[in-house]
Amino acid sequence: xxxxxxxxxxxxxxxxxxxxxxxxxxxxxxxxxxxxxxxxxxxxxxxxxxxxxxxxxxxxxxxxxxxxxxxxxxxxxxxxxxxxxxxxxxxxxxxxxxxxxxxxxxxxxxxxxxxxxxxxxxxxxxxxxxxxxxxxxxxxxxxxxxxxxxxxxxxxxxxxxxxxxxxxxxxxxxxxxxxxxxxxxxxxxxxxxxxxxxxxxxxxxxxxxxxxxxxxxxxxxxxxxxxxxxxxxxxxxxxxxxxxxxxxxxxxxxxxxxxxxxxxxxxxxxxxxxxxxxxxxxxxxxxxxxxxxxxxxxxxxxxxxxxxxxxxxxxxxxxxxxxxxxxxxxxxxxxxxxxxxxxxxxxxxxxxxxxxxxxxxxxxxxxxxxxxxxxxxxxxxxxxxxxxxxxxxx
Amino acid sequence: xxxxxxxxxxxxxxxxxxxxxxxxxxxxxxxxxxxxxxxxxxxxxxxxxxxxxxxxxxxxxxxxxxxxxxxxxxxxxxxxxxxxxxxxxxxxxxxxxxxxxxxxxxxxxxxxxxxxxxxxxxxxxxxxxxxxxxxxxxxxxxxxxxxxxxxxxxxxxxxxxxxxxxxxxxxxxxxxxxxxxxxxxxxxxxxxxxxxxxxxxxxxxxxxxxxxxxxxxxxxxxxxxxxxxxxxxxxxxxxxxxxxxxxxxxxxxxxxxxxxxxxxxxxxxxxxxxxxxxxxxxxxxxxxxxxxxxxxxxxxxxxxxxxxxxxxxxxxxxxxxxxxxxxxxxxxxxxxxxxxxxxxxxxxxxxxxxxxxxxxxxxxxxxxxxxxxxxxxxxxxxxxxxxxxxxxxx
Numbered sequence: 001x002x003x004x005x006x007x008x009x010x011x012x013x014x015x016x017x018x019x020x021x022x023x024x025x026x027x028x029x030x031x032x033x034x035x036x037x038x039x040x041x042x043x044x045x046x047x048x049x050x051x052x053x054x055x056x057x058x059x060x061x062x063x064x065x066x067x068x069x070x071x072x073x074x075x076x077x078x079x080x081x082x083x084x085x086x087x088x089x090x091x092x093x094x095x096x097x098x099x100x101x102x103x104x105x106x107x108x109x110x111x112x113x114x115x116x117x118x119x120x121x122x123x124x125x126x127x128x129x130x131x132x133x134x135x136x137x138x139x140x141x142x143x144x145x146x147x148x149x150x151x152x153x154x155x156x157x158x159x160x161x162x163x164x165x166x167x168x169x170x171x172x173x174x175x176x177x178x179x180x181x182x183x184x185x186x187x188x189x190x191x192x193x194x195x196x197x198x199x200x201x202x203x204x205x206x207x208x209x210x211x212x213x214x215x216x217x218x219x220x221x222x223x224x225x226x227x228x229x230x231x232x233x234x235x236x237x238x239x240x241x242x243x244x245x246x247x248x249x250x251x252x253x254x255x256x257x258x259x260x261x262x263x264x265x266x267x268x269x270x271x272x273x274x275x276x277x278x279x280x281x282x283x284x285x286x287x288x289x290x291x292x293x294x295x296x297x298x299x300x301x302x303x304x305x306x307x308x309x310x311x312x313x314x315x316x317x318x319x320x321x322x323x324x325x326x327x328x329x330x331x332x333x334x335x336x337x338x339x340x341x342x343x344x345x346x347x348x349x350x351x352x353x354x355x356x357x358x359x360x361x362x363x364x365x366x367x368x369x370x371x372x373x374x375x376x377x378x379x380x381x382x383x384x385x386x387x388x389x390x391x392x393x394x
Numbered sequence: 395x396x397x398x399x400x401x402x403x404x405x406x407x408x409x410x411x412x413x414x415x416x417x418x419x420x421x422x423x424x425x426x427x428x429x430x431x432x433x434x435x436x437x438x439x440x441x442x443x444x445x446x447x448x449x450x451x452x453x454x455x456x457x458x459x460x461x462x463x464x465x466x467x468x469x470x471x472x473x474x475x476x477x478x479x480x481x482x483x484x485x486x487x488x489x490x491x492x493x494x495x496x497x498x499x500x501x502x503x504x505x506x507x508x509x510x511x512x513x514x515x516x517x518x519x520x521x522x523x524x525x526x527x528x529x530x531x532x533x534x535x536x537x538x539x540x541x542x543x544x545x546x547x548x549x550x551x552x553x554x555x556x557x558x559x560x561x562x563x564x565x566x567x568x569x570x571x572x573x574x575x576x577x578x579x580x581x582x583x584x585x586x587x588x589x590x591x592x593x594x595x596x597x598x599x600x601x602x603x604x605x606x607x608x609x610x611x612x613x614x615x616x617x618x619x620x621x622x623x624x625x626x627x628x629x630x631x632x633x634x635x636x637x638x639x640x641x642x643x644x645x646x647x648x649x650x651x652x653x654x655x656x657x658x659x660x661x662x663x664x665x666x667x668x669x670x671x672x673x674x675x676x677x678x679x680x681x682x683x684x685x686x687x688x689x690x691x692x693x694x695x696x697x698x699x700x701x702x703x704x705x706x707x708x709x710x711x712x713x714x715x716x717x718x719x720x721x722x723x724x725x726x727x728x729x730x731x732x733x734x735x736x737x738x739x740x741x742x743x744x745x746x747x748x749x750x751x752x753x754x755x756x757x758x759x760x761x762x763x764x765x766x767x768x769x770x771x772x773x774x775x776x777x778x779x780x781x782x783x784x785x786x787x788x
Binding site: 040042043044070072074107108109110296297300301304309311313323325341342343381382383 | 690694695710775779783
C-alpha cells in the first residue's frame with residue numbers, strides 16, 4: 001500500500017550489530033499535522049524530550065528512528081548527539097531542523113554510534129521510496145520476532161483515506177529497554193487538536209490496555225502523521241461523523257498493533273484478555289484487570305496451562321478494589337469454573353484447562369456489583385522470558 | 395533449645411501428600427499473651443478470619459498449622475471445617491476453643507482434608523514435646539527447600555529471656571499461594587499492648603521489607619506467643635529499657651527469618667538488598683526501592699549477572715518518586731558504576747559484574763536530595779521460578 005506524499009527508507013547502519021536494518025526514516029513531502037503520546041516515566045530518553053518540545057508546533061515532516069541504542073541516561077552528550085542526527089538529516093532532506101522527529105530503542109546508558117549515523121544518513125535519504133514502509137517496520141525491531149504493521153482504507157469526509165501503522169515491542173509493554181514504538185501515517189486532512197484528541201483516546205484503548213511485564217520504558221512513543229493529501233473535507237470538529245469515523249479507525253489500528261505486540265511478547269506462548277465486569281465503576285474494573293494481568297503467578301500458571309483460579313482471586317484480593325468474594329464468577333473462555341466465589345471442581349477445571357491450551361483466550365471475572373467493565377491484554381510468562389532477559393545485553 | 399511452658403509436635407497427616415510432615419502444633423501450658431499481624435489482602439483464608447477475631451482477647455494457648463491446603467476461597471464449608479479442627483483440637487488439649495489459633499498454607503480453593511485432621515489430632519497432641527520446634531518448622535514447608543528457624547537468649551528485665559522463631563515462605567514474599575507464615579514463642583513476661591506494638595514495628599522492618607514476586611497471600615500471618623515463664627519484670631511500658639531490648643531482639647529475629655525466606659526464594663540464586671539513600675523522605679526511598687526490587691527486568695538481569703544499570707534507572711523512573719536524574723549514583727557492592735546519572739564505562743561494569751556473581755550483595759542508589767534512606771530485600775528471577783510456578787499444582 002502507498003499513501004500519497006509519504007515515503008520511507010531503512011538501512012543497515014551497524015549501530016549495534018552489522019547487517020541488520022537498524023535505521024529508518026519516515027518522510028512527508030509537505031509538513032504533516034502530527035500528534036504524539038510519550039512515555040510517562042520521569043527518565044525520558046533524549047529523543048523523547050526533543051520530540052515533546054518540537055511537537056508543540058503540531059507539525060513534522062520526518063521521523064528518524066533507530067534500534068540498538070535507546071539514547072537514554074546519556075546526559076548532555078546524548079542530547080547533543082540526538083540534536084546532531086536531526087540537524088544532519090534536515091540538511092540532507094533540505095527541511096527545517098525542527099521538522100525532524102527522533103526516536104530510538106535499545107540499550108539504556110550507551111551513547112549513539114555517531115559514525116554510523118553520519119555515514120548512513122545520505123544513503124538513507126537516497127533510499128526513500130513510497131513502498132519502504134515494511135522495511136522501516138523491520139528496522140525498529142529489537143527482540144521482536146516479527147514486524148508489526150497494519151493497513152486500512154476508509155471513506156472519511158467524502159474521500160477514501162488511507163492509514164498505515166507500524167509498531168515494535170519486544171514483548172514488554174510498559175517495557176523498559178526493548179521499549180514500545182508505534183508510528184501511523186495517513187493522508188487524512190485533519191487539524192491538530194482533533195488528531196491529538198483521537199490519538200490520546202485511541203492509545204487509552206489500545207497500548208494502555210496491554211501489559212507484558214509491568215515495566216515502563218524510557219523511550220515509548222506513538223506518533224501519527226496526517227499529510228492531508230486525501231483531500232477529504234477538513235476534520236476540524238469532534239462533533240462530526242467524519243471525526244467519529246477517523247477516531248474509530250485510528251483506534252482499531254492502534255488496537256491491532258497493540259495486540260500484535262502482546263502476541264509477540266518476549267517468550268510469550270499465548271495472548272490472554274483479562275476482562276473484569278460487574279464492577280462499581282470502569283476504573284475499578286481496570287485496576288483489577290491490570291493487577292491480574294501483571295501477576296507473575298497468574299502468568300506462570302497460564303504458561304503451565306494450569307487452571308489455577310486461586311491465583312487469579314488472590315491477585316484480585318490485593319488489587320485494592322473492594323468486592324464481595326462470595327458473588328465472584330470466573331470463566332476461562334466459555335467455561336465457568338468459579339461460581340459465587342467457589343470452585344466448581346476438578347472436572348470443570350479440566351474443561352477450563354483445555355481453553356488454556358489455546359493461543360488466544362479471554363478470562364472473564366464477574367463481580368456482579370455494577371456496570372463497570374474493562375479489558376487488559378497480557379501474555380503468559382515463560383521460561384524463555386527469563387532466558388531472553390537474562391541474556392539480552394550479552 | 396527449650397522454652398519452659400511451650401511444647402511442639404508435628405505429624406505426617408497426609409493432607410495432600412503422604413509421608414510428609416504437614417500438620418504442626420504449638421502449645422503453651424498456660425494462656426500466652428499473643429499478638430498477630432495478618433495479610434492485608436481482601437481475600438482472606440478462613441483461618442486468618444478466625445484468628446483475627448480470636449486475637450481480640452490478646453491471648454492464646456495453641457496454634458494448629460497445616461501445609462498442603464490454604465483453606466482460602468472455600469466459603470462456608472471452609473469456615474466450618476476450620477472451626478471444627480479447632481474444636482476437636484481443643485477437646486484433645488482440654489482447653490477452651492477460642493484459645494486455639496489456626497493457620498494454613500497451600501493451594502487456594504481446595505477444601506481441607508477433614509479425615510486427615512480427624513484421625514491425626516490425637517497423635518499430634520500425644521507427640522507434644524518441648525523439643526519439637528524444628529519438626530513444626532518442617533511441617534509448614536511447601537516449596538521451601540530448607541526449614542527456617544532462629545533461636546536467641548537475651549537478658550531482659552533482670553532475667554534471661556528465650557526466643558524461638560520459625561518461618562516458611564516458598565520464596566514468594568507478598569506471595570499468593572505458597573504464602574508466608576512465621577511463629578515466634580518466648581517466655582518473656584509482657585503485656586498485650588507492648589507485645590502487639592513490638593510485633594507491628596518488627597514486621598514493618600522485616601517481612602514488610604522483603605519481596606520475591608510482589609504477590610500477596612490469602613494466608614500470610616506472623617504470630618508471637620509470650621507465656622511469661624521467664625519471670626522477668628513485667629514489660630508493660632514502651633518507655634523502658636526492657637521494652638526497648640525486647641523490641642530490638644524481636645525485630646532482629648523477624649529480620650533473620652525474613653532474610654532466610656528471601657534466600658530460599660523460589661528459584662532464587664542470590665539475595666539482593668536494594669538501598670535507596672539521599673531521598674527527600676524515607677517514604678520516597680521505600681517506594682523507589684520497592685519498585686526496583688519488584689522489577690522483573692532488574693531481577694532477570696541479576697539472574698543473568700549482567701550489570702545492567704539501565705534497567706534499574708528505568709524502574710526508578712516509573713516509581714512515581716521525583717528525583718534529579720543528573721545527580722544519581724548507583725553502586726553494586728563497593729563498585730560505583732553510575733555517577734551523576736552517567737555510566738562509568740565497560741571496565742567499571744565488568745568490575746560490578748563480579749559483585750553480581752556473589753550470593754548476597756547490596757545495590758545502593760544515592761539520589762543526593764535529602765536524608766531519606768530505606769532498604770528492600772529481594773532475590774533474582776530465574777528460569778526455575780517459572781518452572782516451579784508453572785508446575786506447582788501438577
